[in-house]
Amino acid sequence: MEYFSGISGQLYINGSKAARVSTWTLSANAGLLDTTSLGDTDRTSIYGTRSTTGNCSLYYYQPTSGTDGDASTLLNALIKARIANSEPGVAPASDSVVLKLLVDDSTSEGKYVEIDANLTSASMTMAVGTVLQAAISFEANGAPRLVNI
């Protein structure tokens, strides 16, 4: 019998293992379509569309001074600068990323869910007494690529 905690958690971004991950959360949701008919006393339903969302927090960490860390990879995927100063409303589209949320269970592959993710929000708070982190929210584009959880 084995339990897992944060020490077993890993996050891969575009195939590379992220170095300083604080948390990740994955949530799978299924929309239900109501099929209750007149005369029924209890609600009946069938499955509609599913969605997979989640979030993660990464320390804003530079492997060597001045180099981008994994938090920067995600931040730069979502936040884009305008193409020209004269056109403030025009900037490149945000990038999708491939995220693999993994639980290391001591097997060769571990347990994981791999998704094509569109980032939906990114936030950072700089405060005295805390280490800077980037909080990223994402939603899967379609069904997961791989599921072995």
Place this chain on the structure above:
Amino acid sequence: MAFSTLVPSSRQYSPGNWPVKTYNSQSGTEVRILFGSLQFNLQINLTYSNIPDAEAESFLGHYLSKNGTYQAFNLTTAEANAIFGGWAGTPAALREPTGVEWRYEKPPNIESVVPGVSTVSVTLRGVI
């Protein structure tokens, strides 16, 4: 081709009216003349939510078999039991009176919800 025997998700029923002509004199007096003994223009709006496409297709087939809004038809007992399913009052209260048939008021509306699942809306009118 038979009408569906699915029980709808929702139903709206209007009992129609008798052929009444109303006249108002200049004094304001109202005179009503009854021109017939049968109610007509009954209407049922039926919604079948999130049903399989094959069931939705059967509504189209029945509609086509009646040449759209052209041909009127009688409901079998099983069809009527399904259409008026969930009604706890006297069954006859919602059934069409003798001499009244149903026809499509307009084409069935089929809304595709997700692959393989549709929501169908049907409006029937009771005519003499």
